[in-house]
Amino acid sequence: MHQHLGAATMAHEPDWLREARSSLEAGLREAVADLEPFSHRAVAYYFGWQDEHGRSSPGPSGRRRLGSLTLLAACLNGGDWHQALPAALACELAFNAAVIHDDIIDHDHTRRGRPTVWTLFGEAAAILAGNALTAVAFDVLATARPAQAAETTGWLARTVVQLNAGQLLDVRFEDRTVVTLPDYLAMVDGKAGAFAECGCALGAVFAGADAETVAGLASFGNRLGLIWQLRNDYLGIWGDPALTGKEPRADLKSRKKTYPVLVALAHGGEERERFADLYRSSPPGLLSDDASHLAADLIEQCGGREATLRETRRLLDEALAPLEHLVPDTTAREALSALATAFALSDR
Amino acid sequence: MHQHLGAATMAHEPDWLREARSSLEAGLREAVADLEPFSHRAVAYYFGWQDEHGRSSPGPSGRRRLGSLTLLAACLNGGDWHQALPAALACELAFNAAVIHDDIIDHDHTRRGRPTVWTLFGEAAAILAGNALTAVAFDVLATARPAQAAETTGWLARTVVQLNAGQLLDVRFEDRTVVTLPDYLAMVDGKAGAFAECGCALGAVFAGADAETVAGLASFGNRLGLIWQLRNDYLGIWGDPALTGKEPRADLKSRKKTYPVLVALAHGGEERERFADLYRSSPPGLLSDDASHLAADLIEQCGGREATLRETRRLLDEALAPLEHLVPDTTAREALSALATAFALSDR
Secondary structure (H helix, E strand, O other), rough: OOOHHHHOOOOOHHHHHHHHHHHHHHHHHHHHOOOHHHHHHHHHOOOOOEEOOEEEOOOOOOOHHHHHHHHHHHHHHHHHHHHHHHHHHHHHHHHHHHHHHHHHHHHEEEOEEEHHHHHOHHHHHHHHHHHHHHHHHOOOOHHOHHHHHHHHHHHHHHHHHHHHHHHHHHHHHHHOOOHHHHHHHHHHHHHHHHHHHHHHHHHHHHHOOOHHHHHHHHHHHHHHHHHHHHHHHHHHHHHHHHHHOOOOOOOOOOOOOHHHHHHHHHHHHHHHHHHHHHHHHOOOOOOOOHHEEEEEEEHHOHHHHHHHHHHHHHHHHHHOOOOHHHHHHHHHHHHHHHHHHHHOOOOO | OOHHHHOOOOOOOOOOHHHHHHHHHHHHHHHHHHOOOOHHHHHHHHHEEOOOOOOOOOOOOOOHHHHHHHHHHHHHHHHHHHHHHHHHHHHHHHHHHHHHHHHHOOOOOEOOOEEEHHHHHHHHHHHHHHHHHHHHHHHHHHHHHHHHHHHHHHHHHHHHHHHHHHHHHHHHHHHOOOOOHHHHHHHHHHHHHHHHHHHHHHHHHHOOOOHHHHHHHHHHHHHHHHHHHHHHHHHHHHHHHHHHOOOOOHHHHHHOOOOHHHHHOOOOHHHHHHHHHHHHOOOOOEEEEEHHHHHHHHHOOOOHHHHHHHHHHHHHHHHHHOHHHHOHEEEEEEHHHHHHHHHHOOOO
């Protein structure tokens, strides 16, 4: 195991991770196989196994980063990823249920270049498919490890509650003109932090880690989730479209209140006023290409770009610091560190 | 306990049931107390503890029949309802989550004479509040009885999957001109049967019943759920508005495909054709008062009324038959029998 872990940046996928990911995919297929046929079609489409007509598709949609993180957490201190497969499945199922619901809530029509579930199958089917996936996640945890079901299902339940709180904060931001950075970080903590935390914790529990290691990895996972979100926020403005697969400055065009935007709005001075006017008062709908260019420049002049990179680095330090005494094995520790760094510096 | 059970028809609520129901209500309040404040407001409104402005309301909305059934199941064979309180809470939480989602799915604007959650708080908040309630249900089960968490959370998870399948079938019926009786009963089995089954099973598990008793009570609960739905279908056409609190022939006015309607459509002859024409081809929107009167008469002439009453009686026999060897205590058995009969003959 350990000779592989050393190479576990997401950029260069090691053999064990490719194998683990393929087991994860097979496990997902099996977990949802008995769903009601119409729900199954919606889910198989969402996961990228089928097209909208139910015909076989080339491959999975999404990178299963959460599941991979869960499996990696299990590998530390001598564990084996196979042990944590049900934990990774449960996290992916519940997390993707939330994504399906999020697309309804945000009225998003496309995800990863394909129509969203609710636009193709209807809102009712999308709500119900999400509910079914979450329930299957609990069933997988309860069935795989009966003796630890209280701990694992309880952890997942509290994570789902947190996630819902984060999603609700996010929705309510849309209606507010003033969103503070602490509000934003509380929302990210619920949405991205809680699930990465749950993945790391359950991975460790399934690999038989002690309570201290579980708590330490949970906290590492939480920071990693925040890093993940801040990096996304960064790429939503300054990412290379060729690598992200998204439109240039997509987040600015849809006037999202992301971390760099909120930093700029919290700034003083003339650039801040120009940016605020541009973001708020231009006609409704998407910002034009030119306007989004200007907005990106103004945000940078207000320090939004630098602050986002700085906060990401700070979170990375915070994530890595406690690993030293938690993960005695230096190879394993380096793998985690490489993963976290890869998240923080990801270009897509 | 037993001296009280004898009087446990829902019509004359015995003292122990009133006390149990008040503990259930207090437990529900406590279980959701830590939800994100906006979600909490939506949930407190839904449960009838607050009005839409967050001001205290006179009392609960809904009769908590599922929770009461769960507590009653725990009382059989010498158990005590206090033991099963977390099971009753979990069932009520998950069931009501589904109701909140169902109102979005069906675009229903009112429930029990009050605006539905999504109409007051928005669709996003209603989706998220439902998700949070379901997650809390799993947390309650996992925390209350760690040693049995695998069994109880697994049971609830599979129930939620079944419920979602039932809800989806129901949605898809709307788009179909032909719905068969077996299709309809499969849908009811998922929607009403699965949850009453789960309530009885979990009540029995929490009271320490053996596997045979759990399975027997689960099957009793399933039949009870079907009875409950068929009785609702009956009352939706022939119920007394003064008792049901609904409009006369409400189900016919909204052209619902309920059991009596499907029996009539499966019938042959001239009345069937007249009814089918009336139900399908009049202008869209609600059926008029006169048209719904005529529809009710035609359904009755096609045997829909008699068939519904007959099927309800058959289900009642099916529910009660296995109780004889399952519940040796005759007083307890009489209580269950009285409850089932009360459901089958309920006027509201």
